[in-house]
Structures are given as structure tokens and as C-alpha cells.
Amino acid sequence: MMAGRTYGGKLAIGVGITVTLTLLTIVTSVVGLTFVVKSKDATIASATDDLSSAENLSRLMEMRIADYRAYLLNKAAQAAQLTEQSHQEFRKLLGEMAKGTADPESRQKLDDISAIDDRHAALTAEMMTLRTQTNDIDEINRQNDLRVVPVREELRKALAELVALVRADVAESRQASSTRATQAIVLVISLGALTTISAVLVAMRLSRDLKREVGTAVGHIQSSSAQLEAAAAQQVNGGRDQASAMSEITTTISELLITSRQIADTAQRVSKIAEETEAAARAGDATIDQTRTSIGTIRSQVDQIVQHMLALGEKSQQIGLVVDLVSELAEQTNILAINATIEASGAGEWGRRFAVVAEEIRKLADRTAASAKEIRALIEDVRGAVNTTVMATEIGAKAVDAGARQFDDATNSFREIVQLVSTTNDATREIELSTKQQTTAVEQVNIAASDTARVSRETEASAVQTKQTATHLSTLSSDLLEMVGTGRH
DSSP, X not given: OOTTOOHHHHHHHHHHHHHHHHHHHHHHHHHHHHHHHHHHHHHXXXXXXXXXXXXXXXXXXXXXXXXXXXXXXXXXXXXXXXXXXXXXXXXXXXXXXXXXXXXXXXXXXXXXXXHHHHHHHHXXXXXXXXXXXXXXXXXXXXXXXXXXXXXXHHHHHHHHHHHHHHHHXXXXXXXXXXXXXXXXXXXXXXHHHHHHHHHXXXXXXXXXXXXXXXXXXXXXXXXXHHHHHHHHHHHHHHHHHHHHHHHHHHHHHHHHHHHHHHHHHXXXXXXXXXXXXXXXXXXXXXXXXXXXXXXXHHHHHHHHHHHHHHHHHHHHHHHHHHHHHHHHHHHHHHHHHHHHHHHHHHTGGGGHHHHHHHHHHHHHHHHHHHHHHHHHHHHHHHHHHHHHHHHHHHHHHHHHHHHHHHHHHHHHHHHHHHHHHHHHHHHHHHHHHHHHHHHHHHHHHHHHHHHHHHHHHHHHHHHHHHHHHHHHHHHHHHHHHHHHTOOOX
16 A cells, blocks of 8 residues: 555555544544443432332331321321321332332332232221220230231331342442443553554554665765765866956956045035035025015115104194193182082081082092193103104114115125126036046946956855755765664765
8 A cells, every 4th residue: 555655645644544543542432431421320320219219118118107106096187197198109109110120120029019018008907997996005006016017027128128129239230330331441442552553553664664765865865965066166166266356356446436436526515515605695695685675664664653653743742732621621620619619618508518519529620630730741751752763763764774775785796606606516517427427437347347256256155055065965864864774874
């Protein structure tokens, strides 16, 4: 079955066999243990039920006897009912046990107990009837001991034998369950041993095939690695010579490239400075134009301020006239208040209220006159401040006009600078363009030389790596042969 297959196929077949046997062992173990557990559970349940029923028979028998004795003593109707009830339960349980048992010996013992119970029930019924007919307790006890007690003892003995028989059946069932469990364990161990032996045989077969196939493959690898090592040695020598020559060429071109780059960088910096100067000059020209516009705006705003200040002075004069009018009205009101007070004092009692009102009006006139004086003083201050502001504004307007004339002169100078810088910038750009073209040509030559040198170094490194790989491959082949134990080198 293994002939003509690859090692991977053989390994798959071996693993499949091992896995199959392992699964078979697991399934068999699970089935066997499940069967043993169920059998043991059934045995324990059956034995427990039988033993419990047998013990219940004995318990019902003792209850029946106790109720029977109580009736013989006091002839109570309740004791007779309990006696009959215990007897019915006894017969019912006895019938259930007879239906549920399949053991011939147990069934025979149940039949014997049933016959004895019939005789015992008939005798107890006769004694209970006799007790209803007489009150002679001694005679009743004598008849009971003579006729009922021997049958009762026989029934107790039969019940004890039934309990012993059930116990023996329980022990036998337990022994049978243990035997089945032992058989299941032996089967599981046998399958485990079979699986282990099969795995060992498969491993031995795979190991032997592995040694043979690896030995053949390693022989080819060693032959090829020797040839590869010789070719790599020749390639290393040629690569070293080529790399040395290209290294000298690359060094010379690198120096030339450095010089060209320095010239290009200098030209670029000069061009950049010229561009920045031109941009700054243009920005200065634009700034001056903006400043001129701002000065014009300032001039118009100053004129507006002067106009507002003059208007404020006129408004202050108008307010002064109004304040004078208010002051005059206050003086007249004060005079009228004094006259009203004098007239009120001459009117006697009826003029007192009017005198009070006149006094308040006089006080209000005094306060109004005082406020008018304060307002007049404030208006004088405002007039002085307005005049000062108008004079300062006129001086500022003259300074603005002088600054505007100076900005015109600066604007003309900046425009001349812009023209000169633009001419310088054009010349610098031409120098920078020529230098860049030269640098580009040198860089292309340098890149070609660098690529050639890099290829030479890579070729040398690849050859060295190939030689090392061939040597390492030869060593690994020897190690592999020793590992699989073929005995070949």
C-alpha cells in the first residue's frame, strides 16, 4: 500500500490509521462506559425498589399487628379499621412486587407469603369476632397465643427470608455490574494497546522510508553544492577586480559633481536673493502707495474733526445762552417767592400754607441758579478744550501734508530700485540655468557610474553569498544524514 507514494502521502496514511484507531478506541470507551453506567443505574434502581418494598411489607405487618392487639385490648372500632387498612396496603404492595419480579425464587417466596397471610388474616378475623362476643381478655389472649401467634411468627420468618433473598439479589446484581465494568475496561485497554502498537509500526515504517529518501536527495544536493561553490569562487574574483576599477571612476566623478553642485547652489542663492530683493522693493512700493492712501484718509478725517469741533463750539455757545435764560428765570422766581412770603406773613393764619409753598419755591430757585452757574463753568471748559483741539488738529494736518510729499519722493526711489533689481535677477537666472544643466549632466554620469559600481558590488556580494550558501548547504546535508541515521557522508 505504501509503494510508489510520496513521503507526504505515506505520512498522511500513517496519521490516518493512527487517528482511526484512536477514534475507534474513544468511541468504544464511550459506548462501553455508557452501557456499564446504565446497567449499574438500572441494577441499583431495581435493587433499591425491591429492597424498599420488602422492608415496607415488614413495616405494614408490624403496624397491622399493633392495631390488632389494640382492638383485642379495648375493642375500639378505629383499631379495627386501621387493622383492615394495613392489611389492604400489605396485599396491594405484595401484588405489585409479584408483578414486578421476574426471579422464579422471589416469585415463589411471594406466593408463600401470600398463602401464610391468608391464613393469618382468617385467624385474626376469627379472634376479632370472638372479642366482640366476649369480654374475657384472658380467654382471648389464650386463644390468640394458641392459634394466631404461630402463624404470625411463620409470616415474619417468611418476610425476613424475602428481605434476605432481595439482599442477595442486590449483591449478585452489583457483582454482575462490576464484571461488565471490568470487561469494558479490558476492552478499552486492549484497543489502547492496539493503537499504540499500530502507531509504533507506522512510525518505524515512515522512519525507514524517510532515511532512504533523504539519503538519496542529500547525495544530489552535495554534488550540486560542490559545483555551485566552484562557480561562485570564480565569480567572486572577477567581481572584485571590476568593483575596484569602478570605485576609482566613481570617486573622480563624485568630486566633479560636488564642484558643480557648489556652483549651482551659489547661483541659486544669488538668484533667490535677487528675487527676494525685487519682491521686497515691489512690496515697499505697494506699502508706500497704501501709506499715501492712508495719509489722504487721515487728512479727510482731520478735516472732519475740525468741522465737528467748530460745530461743538457753536452748540456750546447756544447752551450758554439757554443757561443764561435759566439763571435769569431763577432770579425772578426767587424775587417772586420772597414777595409771596411777605404777603403770606401779612395774611395771618390763612397764609401759613402759602408761605411754606413760597419758601420751597425760593429754595428751588436758589438750587436752579447754582446749577446754572456750574453749567456755565463747564461750558467755558468745553470751549477752551474745543479751541485747543482745533489748533492741534490744524498742526497735525500740516504735518500730514509734509509726510505725503516725502512719501512721493520715496516712491520714485523704490521704483528705480525695482527696475535695477529686475535686471540683476534676469542675469542671475541665466547663470543658474546654465549651472543646473551642467550639474544635471554630471549627475547622470555619476548615476551611471554608481549603478555600475553597485552592480559590481552586488555581483561580488551575491557570489560570496552563493559560495557561503553552497558551503552551508553541504554542511546541512551532512547534518541531515547524521540526523536520519543513514550512515552516509
